[in-house]
Amino acid sequence: MSTAPSKGTVVPETVPASSLPPDTPSYDVVVVGFGIAGGCAALEAARTGARVLLLERAAVHGGTSSMSGGHFYLGAGTAVQQATGHEDSVEDMYEYLVAVSKEPEKDKIRVYCEESVAHFDWLETLGFTFERSYYPEKAVIQPGTEGLMFTGNEKVWPFKDAARPAPRGHKVPVAGDTEGTKMVMDLLRDRCEEAGVEVRYETGATRLVVDDAAVVDDAAHGVGSGPRVVGVAWKSFEQTGFVRAGGVVIAAGGFVMNPDMVAEHTPALAQNLFTLGSTYDDGLGIRLGQSVGAELKHMDEPFITAPVYPPSQLLTGIIVNQAGERFVAEDSYHSRTSQFVMEQPGSAAYLIVDSEHVEYPKFPLAPLIDGYETLEELESSLGLPSGAVAASLERYNDHAARGEDPDFHKGAEWLSPQGTGPWAVFDLRLGKAMYAGFTLGGMRVTVDGEVQRPDGSVVAGLYATGACASNLAQDGKGYCSGTQLGEGSFFGRRAGRAAAGRSFSA
Template sequence: MGVGIELPQLITGPVEWDATADVIVVGFGIAGACAAISAAEAGARVLLLERTGAAGGASALAAGHFYLGGGTPVQTATGHADSVEAMITYLEAVTPEPDAAKIRAYCTESVAHFDWLEAHGIEFERSFYPGKSVVQPGTEGLMWTGNEKVWPYREQAHPAPRGHKVNALAERGGQQVMAALTERVRELGVEVGYETTVAQLVADASGRIIGVRWRDGAATGAVVLAAGGYVMNTEMLAAYTPRLAEHFLPLGVPSDDGLGIRLGQSAGGATARMDGAFMTASFYPPADLLYGIIVNKAGRRFVAEDSYHGRTAGAVVAQSDSTAYLIVDSKHMVWPELPMVKFVDGWHRVSEMESALGIPDGALHKTMTAYNTAAAEGRDPEFGKHPDWLTPLTEGPWGAFDLTPGKATYVGFTLGGLCTSVDGAVLRADGSVIPGLYAAGACASNLAQDSCGYASGTCLGEGSYFGRRAGAHAAGISRAAPNRARSAESTGMEGD
């Protein structure tokens, strides 16, 4: 934990309860909604506390991709063969520290989770968007949103598109997802307290978490933290993901300030992959730009240019000074559709481009000669760029786009969070479970760990899936726990 971030104080003394529930869920984004629904469907009395005046969180801003596979109805209807084993192999290959149990559970139950989402009003069109883009412009239910076709992954696991987008235009999926889940929460009679910022956890003498406290109230029950990430907390960014603090625009809502993570830490919860972040400054669409090459300030390539935009961004940031340029020839020069990367200039000679970009004399020329020679044979011996995007860049003049953070506009959000079991139980550093405490969504560390391995849809996918597991498990243990009243009393909560 460390790095001087102030934690809320864990309450261990007697507390006067204003409300009693089986399960208290903190945060009404996708993870909290799914935890609340699954706990309520398991028969638990649920109290859902949300700091703002409405459901949604960052989830409502999301484009609406869910990373799902193993033979979903959309994959099947659009003729894309997939298997649980291929999905597992792929996720294990792209994840820096894969949690085998979580990946296996997620992939094995992916089709069932798809069905659950549809049964809860989140529908996916049986259609496929074939283009290389960040988000499909229409309502197509499936597209490639990861690195499945990128070398070396395409040789490790049979590639299949797994980016399922909810049936909404362009980037409006998140709103639709949250509207559907909010309706289900209402139908189930879950009590919701808005304008209620959970500020502290309460533990009994044994260390079991038995409730929460907010400014002028307290409730007892098992607790599921689903309070989002920390991209809006500059102190936490500086401590854990300093690259995100510089030159990046945070993607999120103001309440993504890491309070959920800090609440978990206050109870002894360990964190994992806190340096992990998704980041992007996508230069595509249009896909034609993928024919270009990306070089660092030494004039060397360092990533397959057909990678998912988050992988490219992760590789750019890892370069010396994070300096990188996308180079295209006249034949493939088009303007990016997203206003994220800037055109530098065009040059008639590669040597002029080298000196204008500050690349050592001859270095870019050498890179381009080697690339063009192999590309003419449909090969990329260095990075295995897919033959679909290989062509010699021989038609001058040549242009460059600056991909360097600060020159290009990068956006991002955090991926690290509390250590949890496959059922969402928060774990201590020694791996033991903190009884009564769960976490899911962006305040927990699950499948998504870094930008290079990220695929669009992983956050909504894992937030909903592990949110469900946490809610169901909390409901189970809560009913088994002694001395806990089964009925939720009205809180009469006032604003916080």
């Protein structure tokens, strides 16, 4: 017996171009969504001379991009890296991103690395300058305006053996978690206005317009047989209408705010998590792509995290599961650690730190359970097997005293024996720690943002970028802070120029 799809997973029907009124307005490029990806797509398209319309469902620009911490993942020798004495190369950046990506699309990673410095320079032309300074501590985000820090697993095994580590998290020079990205989005809005982009707020695309009479079949250029996308249907409050377009760029965000899509693709995000997204991260952009045959990739990959640092001193401790055993290198990037926690029985884990190394975070996402005078008391209170934590600590302490960690290869700078009681225990259990997450999957696209079908052919006239597209394809364990803003802005630019019919040059 077949069942109807849930409301949140319904794929919109397309609109035949032949049904449009003769006075339907026409644009060279229509961009759907004014986050970092959509804004960069619209700006680059307009700068080629294209007539561009940008539709945004919210009353203001920014989208989920404005909620981010302000990191752009960039490297290969940027001005900030050079000024702070950090050597990096295209090859090191490339090898690292390949190592942390799930089913890496090497052509995209290659061009992202090769043009990273030029993209860094382009970002600064928006009207700001990354501070030429480095923050050396392990943190989720710099507390000040420092322009560079490590924001991934570059120094974590096995990735540190795959490529020479280098910091690539470039932060906008504004203190605070979100103010820097808001500043960038304001500057992007200003540049779009100067370039002549027409922006309509509180207006969302609802369906794609296709021209069945213009069936395209150009195998030589990777275009499969099928109708061309030639516009969109839109809705603003009670008003509706259509626009024609030479190219449509979907940059409408992910699907973390759509319970039905989350349940279908990333059920872990429905388990007592704080969702990182705007109201309109409901997957509509992805479903618009599905309406014309787009293939979806990595839809089951979430980003999930509950950082146990800062203070970074806590990483000298050990993280154990319900069996009292270690299962991850504690110096891993916070999302990597959290993903390993999710895989433990009951999604349960505890961070244990002795009295010589414990520091108490001001705003703990992993709350303190208690301090225990003896390991026996700790095990009994937490319901862990008798002697399990004691055995794990004994092995860890013995190797840490020699600067070694043969089990998980934690970096030497974080190895310190935890042998002095009392021991503090921080709660990493799902439902106790403050876990947050968002989605990573989306439409399959080419390096220029052309939406692809399962056979690899492209849907003529349709492009996708940002959180509704699958580009660098990092999984949750390999994600680097700054990837969303970095790849969203970079591939957004490429999609905008491609939709305008122009080749891209960084």
